[in-house]
Amino acid sequence: MDWWQSLITGLVVFAVVVLPIALVTTDRRRRGVIALPRHHPHTGTGVTKKEPTGALTMGRTLTGRPVVTLTGDHVADVKDIVFDPADGTVRCFTLATRALLPRRLSSLLLWQDVNALGPDAVMIRDRAALSAPEKLGEDLGTGSKVVGARLLTDAGTDIGRVADVVFGLDGHAHVVGCASESGHRFGRRVRVLLPIPLPVPISRERVVVPAQITDCQAEGLDAFPEARAKLLAQMHGSA
Amino acid sequence: MLFSQMTGRIVVDPDTAETTAKVTGVRIAPSPPHITHITALTVDADGRQRRLPWPDIHAIGPDAVIAKLTAVPAPPSTVVETDPVGKVLLTETGRQLGIVQDGEFDEADGHLIRILTAGTAVDGQELLGAGHYAVVVAPVHHL
Structure with a gap:
């Protein structure tokens, strides 16, 4: 009967340890960055309190960040960052x-209702800042999850997978680039930051970028502004 | 006086001289920054949490709080009342300053003087709110 005991022990370990870890990991992976299907003109007041102009941050540091009222109540965590593909501006957070097993909320946090996007919390005035999904004026289900999409140059070369998105913060948050993973080197994933001059074509499968961005890579956020300036100079030079 | 000095102090009834409760914490609110009430655990067999509104406190001495423990109705659900100690200290711009470890108040009028973390002291005047998750302060003037 030893094998019965081993089987039951195995099932218990799977149910108690492996399954919850797998579910939590899966949920974290589902968090991401969504591009809306088309440009929507919007007028928002934006954040009133902001990080220093020119600050850069990665999407993965924004997802999971707590949303807190000015009265100190935690109302939710950021799940996805939704942006307008025309100009890269962040429209809302899901x-x-x-x-342990997070549940997606039906309400959204529109950018104009964000009081401040801080390094440790997204601050809102109160719970009334959360909106019904209809207020966005767009079906999120039609948007494209950017993280995980393939990066294809306009010359037809696949240069990797979008592993994360780079956001610039200057009173508004907007997409300025992405982290690309392109294979492994010495057993470690090769990841570089690439500036992206929006608008670029974005579908559910891939993002098409100018071929010049392969010459404008940055190893980290510190070097990213220089890479972006180089790309913009190249594009203006070729225009 | 510090919150931590208040916690654990006995509550004595001014009429009967009986020990009725022990202080378990304080609650704070902005506009102006002050202690709204203290919480105390009754020493009878029931051991229930009770609220002592600041105006009902006769005196805070070195050994005891003199106050009449009356039945105070539960706060409306819209009012958030949690102990600030142990909460995250956030600025209104979403920057974490630390974990609230203590606070200082004027025992004469309940005015909040400072909020203390491991490495920071924030002027009580900066308090914007104290909720279940965090104590929120305006951009900080360190003391």
């Missing part, structure tokens, strides 16, 4: 509960 939200999830904070729990």
Whole structure:
């Protein structure tokens, strides 16, 4: 009967340890960055309190960040960052509960209702800042998850996979680039930051970028502004 | 006086001289920054949490709080009342300053003087809110 005991022990370990870890990991992976299907003109007041102009941050540091009212209540965590593909501006955040198994909330946090996007929390005035999904004026289900999409140059070369998105913060948050993973070197994933001059074609499968960006890579956020300036200079030079 | 000095102090009824409760914490609110009430655990067999509104406190002495423990109705659900100690200290711009470890108040009028973390002291005047998750302060003037 030893094999019965081993089987039952194995099932218990799977149910108690492996399954919850797998579910949590899967949920974290589902968080991401969504491009809306088309440009929507919008007028927002934007954040009133902001990080220093020119600050850069990665999308993965924004997802999971707590959304807190000025009265100190935690109302949700950021799940996805939704942006307008025409100019890269962040339109809203989708939200999830904070729990071992987070549950997606139906309400959204529109950018104009964000009081401040800080390094440790997204601040809102109160719970009334959360909006019904209809207020966005766009079906999120039609948007494209950018993280995980393939990066294809306009010359037809696949240069990797979008592993993360780079956001610039200057009173508004907007997409300025991405982290690309292109294979492995010495057993480690090769990841570089690439500036992206929006608008670029974005579908559910891929993002098509100018071929020049392969010459404008940055190893980290510190070097990213220089890479972006180089790309913009090249594009203006070729225009 | 510090929050931590208040916690654990006995509550004595001014009429009967009986020990009725022990202080478990304080609650703070902005506009102006002050202690709204203290919480205390009754020493009877029930051991229930009770609220002592600041105006009902006769005196805070070195050994005891003199106050009449009356039945105070539960706060409306819209009012958030949690102990600030142990909460995240956030600026209104979303920057974490630390974990609230203590606070200083004027025992004469309940005015909040400072909020203390491991490495920071924030002027009580900066308090914007104290909720279940965080104590929120305006951009900070360190003391």
